[in-house]
Amino acid sequence: MKVLVTGAGGFLGTHIAKKLIDQGHQVINLSRGNYPHLEKMGIKSFKADLQNHNEIEVALDNVDAVIHTASKVAMWGKWEDFQKINVEGTKNLVNLCKKKGIKYFVNTSSPSVVFGDESLEGVDETVDYPSTYYSRYAKSKAESEKWVLEQASETFKVVSLRPHLIYGPGDKNLFPRLIEAAKKGKLKRVGDGKNKVDVIYVENAAIAHLNALDKLKTDNSINGRAYFLGQERPVILWDFINEILDRAKAPRPKKNISFNKAYKIGNVIEKSLEFLSIYNVHPPMTRFVALQLSKSHWFNHSNAEKDLGFKPTFTIEEGLDLTLN
Secondary structure (H helix, E strand, O other): EEEEEEEEOOOOHHHHHHHHHOOOOEEEEEEOOOOHHHHHHEEEEEEOOOOHHHHHHHHHOOOEEEEEOOOOOOOOOOOOHHHHHHHHHHHHHHHHHHOOOOOOOEEEOOOOHOOOOOOOOEOOOOOOOOOOOOOHHHHHHHHHHHHHOOOOOOOOEEEEEOOEEEEEOOOOOOOHHHHHHHHOOOOHHHHHHOOOOOEEEEEHHHHHHHHHHHHHOOHHHHHHEEEEOOOOOOHHHHHHHHHHHOOOOOOOOOOOOOOHHHHHHHHEEEEHHOOOOOOOOOOOOOOHHHHHHHHHHHEEOOHHHHHHOOOOOOOOOHHHHHOOO
């Protein structure tokens, strides 16, 4: 097949592109940046904004399927920016796919779309979207996912995947930021340290995307559905963080802060940044970050196993070895 991957130069996108090539597919990249490493892999790139109708339409010529990983990911920013890229950009891409007769669409979403202000433990895909979001990213991804799944039809087959806390080689955000904060003495444990979360090694997440694409071609029952993705078990978040820091020879956090205090600090920071119209920053704390670091958020993956044939190829420990070595 000829498969277009949006954001193929990014963390997850690169791993998906490699696996597609290994399976003999032709891969096209659509992204806003330049990625020389993709050229070395034999991948043709189109530089485009997801809102640019003409640029996207050219990239979609003779494409059989699309895997959509590109999005604006941040804990803070203008709602308009998240909406423009994650919602309107996705709508534009899907509408052009339908116009061009592209039949298969795999959407990369996030478990954050169902996360409100309470712990989620072992829930499956029947859990509803929350009434209130504490992250503009999560809200935009939820709006996008809901709309995309509504487009499912006999002529446009779509599935949405929700990988959680992706880690692995090439990660420029999750592990590096934790390690940097720890080395600077700025990392504090939030909450009682007992909350469990799902994580997923990037290779496993990439495999799940290819499984979903294969299944879309043969199994109409997954059309229009969303799936949580994770490892063989949830991890105790702060134990997992400590193991990362130990392997990276970075100090463990010596101080802790209660959820209530962290939440209040995050609220003050958000209001201050909003008042000052400061958006292009990484705040040390937000309400969403306080919730994510102190609440449990892990999910039932049996539907992904049953419907997509997905089981982690790499264990949590193998993933840590491959990442940190």
